[in-house]
Amino acid sequence: MAEVVEPSARGTRSSAPAELPTRPQGRARTTPGDYHAGHATATPPRKPVTPRMPVAIEDHDWTNSNTALNAGEIAHFRKHGYLVKRGLIDEPEAFRLAVDHLWQHVPKGLLDRDDPATWLSDPGEAWTDEDARRVGMLSHGGWKMRSRGEGGIGTEPFLVQRIANHPNILRVVRAFLGKPIKPVGRVRGIYAVFPKKPDAPPKLGPHADYHAAHISTMVLVHDTPPRCGGFTIWPGSHRILHPHWDTVHGAKIAEEKREGFADARDAVLRDITPVEFSGKAGDVIFWHGRMLHSAGINHSAETANPMVRLIVPCDYQIDGQTYVDDMEFGPGPNVQWWVDTRNFAEDERTTPDNIFHGWAI
Ligand SMILES: O=C(O)CCC(=O)C(=O)O
Ligand SMILES: [Fe+2]
Numbered sequence: 001m002a003e004v005v006e007p008s009a010r011g012t013r014s015s016a017p018a019e020l021p022t023r024p025q026g027r028a029r030t031t032p033g034d035y036h037a038g039h040a041t042a043t044p045p046r047k048p049v050t051p052r053m054p055v056a057i058e059d060h061d062w063t064n065s066n067t068a069l070n071a072g073e074i075a076h077f078r079k080h081g082y083l084v085k086r087g088l089i090d091e092p093e094a095f096r097l098a099v100d101h102l103w104q105h106v107p108k109g110l111l112d113r114d115d116p117a118t119w120l121s122d123p124g125e126a127w128t129d130e131d132a133r134r135v136g137m138l139s140h141g142g143w144k145m146r147s148r149g150e151g152g153i154g155t156e157p158f159l160v161q162r163i164a165n166h167p168n169i170l171r172v173v174r175a176f177l178g179k180p181i182k183p184v185g186r187v188r189g190i191y192a193v194f195p196k197k198p199d200a201p202p203k204l205g206p207h208a209d210y211h212a213a214h215i216s217t218m219v220l221v222h223d224t225p226p227r228c229g230g231f232t233i234w235p236g237s238h239r240i241l242h243p244h245w246d247t248v249h250g251a252k253i254a255e256e257k258r259e260g261f262a263d264a265r266d267a268v269l270r271d272i273t274p275v276e277f278s279g280k281a282g283d284v285i286f287w288h289g290r291m292l293h294s295a296g297i298n299h300s301a302e303t304a305n306p307m308v309r310l311i312v313p314c315d316y317q318i319d320g321q322t323y324v325d326d327m328e329f330g331p332g333p334n335v336q337w338w339v340d341t342r343n344f345a346e347d348e349r350t351t352p353d354n355i356f357h358g359w360a361i
Contacts, residue, residue, distance in 0.1 A: 178360025
């Protein structure tokens with residue numbers, strides 16, 4: 001059974017810069033500066049909820065790696081909120097560079113690429129605030145490797161040009177949206193999920209993002225078998241959560257809609273079995289920005305082949321909008337600076353059925 005999920009209590013958010021832990025002196029440095037705290041998506045459940053354990057993602061008879069979308073794919077994405085394209089990008093060198101990049105940036109040798117025992121070691125305080133600023137934080141058994149600024153981690157050409165702006169990915173995004181796509185300036189980073197200790201309980205961290213992307217991708221940069229930490233999503237949650245947001249893409253949920261959002265989220269967790277994305281390097285999952293999702297559970301330390309799961313998350317939105325930074329919750333310079341997409345003034349208020357307003361599907 002998964003652990004009970006208790007989203008962080010609201011009202012506890014501080015105005016500390018993003019990713020600086022908002023912690024009392026001396027608390028573990030692996031605690032993230034939780035930018036979700038205070039946001040409506042972090043409203044606690046009325047009753048504790050235990051998420052179901054994920055099942056492996058399944059291919060269908062219409063699954064393919066074309067850059068056009070067939071009727072089966074469109075219907076599946078509309079209903080379930082995600083679509084997998086196997087072997088969509090063939091960039092072994094970029095993938096190798098991404099994997100090497102992560103291991104080359106481990107602070108002070110705290111994790112050793114060749115020693116799986118270190119992947120379970122939980123460096124704790126040894127991973128300092130300064131390390132987190134340079135290479136990203138450890139949190140909840142994962143490492144979101146990323147850093148701020150123009151040349152920050154996430155802006156490297158092998159991530160941006162060869163992966164995020166890969167013509168095949170852009171063609172699929174374009175097929176969904178039917179409009180020019182804003183070129184991507186950065187990926188979120190390279191995100192690792194460490195194997196959990198064999199006797200530790202499996203934990204999920206279900207949450208909703210609010211980055212204003214129309215669509216996002218997770219790109220596998222190495223082969224990732226099931227139960228090895230694959231990105232985990234709650235199918236159909238995009239439709240259930242959509243009406244609870246103020247606008248179709250923006251980050252806001254009005255005060256009086258908080259409880260409704262939280263109840264809908266908790267119903268999703270109770271009723272829907274999540275799906276875990278596994279596959280081979282170059283497989284890509286396209287997912288709707290309103291999906292409830294989580295980093296996956298990495299059981300590989302229970303097998304003969306322990307592995308650290310790595311993915312590259314990328315975000316896409318249509319071009320030519322009036323983009324604005326959200327200084328409080330991001331994306332913007334303070335918070336969610338690792339996300340390339342922005343809120344935009346032309347965003348519309350939600351209605352029960354305008355989730356795909358303006359899309360080509
Ligand atoms: O690492 C993962 O699989 C999930 C990451 C995630 O939830 C996010 O980037 O918002
Ligand atoms: Fe997320």
